[in-house]
Amino acid sequence: DDFEGRGVWRYNAALPFEEGVSLPEGATPLHEVPRLEADVGVETLRVKHEGMNPTGSFKDRGMTVGVRVAKELGVGRLACASTGNTSAALAAYGARGGMETLVLLPAGKVAAGKIAQASLHDARILEVDGNFDSCLDIVQDLAARGEAYLLNSLNPFRLEGQKTIGLEILEEFHEDYGTYPDRIVLPVGNAGNTSALYKALRELVQSGALDADDVPKLTGVQAEGAAPMVEAVENGWDDTQRWEDVETRATAIRIGNPVNAPKALPGIRETDGTAVAVSDEEITEAQRDLAAEGVGVEPASAASVAGLRKLRAEGVVDADEQVVCLTTGHLLKDPDAAFEAGDDPEPVPNDTEAVLEHLAE
Ligand code: F0G
Numbered sequence: 001d002d003f004e005g006r007g008v009w010r011y012n013a014a015l016p017f018e019e020g021v022s023l024p025e026g027a028t029p030l031h032e033v034p035r036l037e038a039d040v041g042v043e044t045l046r047v048k049h050e051g052m053n054p055t056g057s058f059k060d061r062g063m064t065v066g067v068r069v070a071k072e073l074g075v076g077r078l079a080c081a082s083t084g085n086t087s088a089a090l091a092a093y094g095a096r097g098g099m100e101t102l103v104l105l106p107a108g109k110v111a112a113g114k115i116a117q118a119s120l121h122d123a124r125i126l127e128v129d130g131n132f133d134s135c136l137d138i139v140q141d142l143a144a145r146g147e148a149y150l151l152n153s154l155n156p157f158r159l160e161g162q163k164t165i166g167l168e169i170l171e172e173f174h175e176d177y178g179t180y181p182d183r184i185v186l187p188v189g190n191a192g193n194t195s196a197l198y199k200a201l202r203e204l205v206q207s208g209a210l211d212a213d214d215v216p217k218l219t220g221v222q223a224e225g226a227a228p229m230v231e232a233v234e235n236g237w238d239d240t241q242r243w244e245d246v247e248t249r250a251t252a253i254r255i256g257n258p259v260n261a262p263k264a265l266p267g268i269r270e271t272d273g274t275a276v277a278v279s280d281e282e283i284t285e286a287q288r289d290l291a292a293e294g295v296g297v298e299p300a301s302a303a304s305v306a307g308l309r310k311l312r313a314e315g316v317v318d319a320d321e322q323v324v325c326l327t328t329g330h331l332l333k334d335p336d337a338a339f340e341a342g343d344d345p346e347p348v349p350n351d352t353e354a355v356l357e358h359l360a361e
Pocket of ligand 1 (some may be wrong): 082083086191
């Protein structure tokens with residue numbers, strides 16, 4: 001396989017350019033998780049681990065397209081608001097493209113790995129005394145005043161790149177089973193991915209590549225402390241209400257105003273999907289379940305598995321379903337959360353006998 005031929009740009013027929021500012025990205029694993037599959041109780045469970053992208057999250061798929069567009073336009077400064085991953089991806093792809101980047105982060109609410117990435121890739125980092133939604137308000141103002149080119153998921157070119165998550169899932173799943181998954185379960189923050197997946201599925205159906213009956217049910221999962229999309233799904237299909245106060249250990253999806261809701265809600269409805277909220281405890285448990293299969297993810301990613309477990313227990317998901325859960329970010333993004341969920345190191349003396357004694361305890 002040649003370099004250009006792999007990952008996101010393999011699907012350039014569905015993208016606005018032949019190639020992008022690339023590291024490269026995409027071609028992530030679709031893990032088998034047999035123990036978890038049996039434990040949750042579905043016919044098939046596969047995990048599409050987007051944490052295996054160059055900067056450790058699915059955001060790279062959008063940035064390879066978005067930063068290419070920005071170069072094409074000749075803009076001076078790239079900017080985003082972020083719960084962390086978008087800022088890490090923008091910083092890396094901006095650096096790759098030789099461009100100046102500015103990121104606005106909610107102070108004290110971004111995981112260590114993500115800030116470290118933005119810092120080393122030389123983004124200018126502003127910590128705002130507010131949550132993600134306030135940061136996005138400010139970046140939108142800056143963009144409107146011509147101070148920066150916005151690379152949040154409001155930028156449609158980002159979502160074009162993220163469509164390839166859906167294309168890869170369908171292609172690989174079909175190779176393995178000769179069918180398409182019944183359901184794709186994903187964590188939801190700003191609902192960009194939900195919108196992007198829905199667009200990919202619609203384009204496949206319109207082009208005749210996918211039968212309308214084979215479209216997987218898009219199923220969104222949010223944290224209980226930040227679940228405006230779940231509320232919107234339950235209370236009808238009007239514009240979602242912005243939650244002013246949000247809190248969850250899954251800081252990546254600590255979002256009260258999902259700006260892509262108008263595009264994502266029809267995706268959930270038209271595919272006969274649903275949305276569900278899970279507790280931080282359920283998220284931690286799912287993070288451990290995935291780790292026990294060798295798949296290391298950050299808390300927001302584990303929300304997909306926690307949501308599937310809950311929907312299966314409630315009978316919303318059937319035992320005979322074939323399901324793909326999306327895990328959006330790598331374990332190392334949030335080392336503090338990993339330490340919280342896992343076991344502590346045990347201090348021992350510098351002596352073999354003492355180590356053996358300790359192990360026997
Ligand atoms: N999972 C992770 C690990 C994320 O970083 C995000 C979003 C999501 C899920 C939600 O995806 O917005 O498409 O519904 N992170 C953004 C950021 C907000 O700034 O990194 P979505």
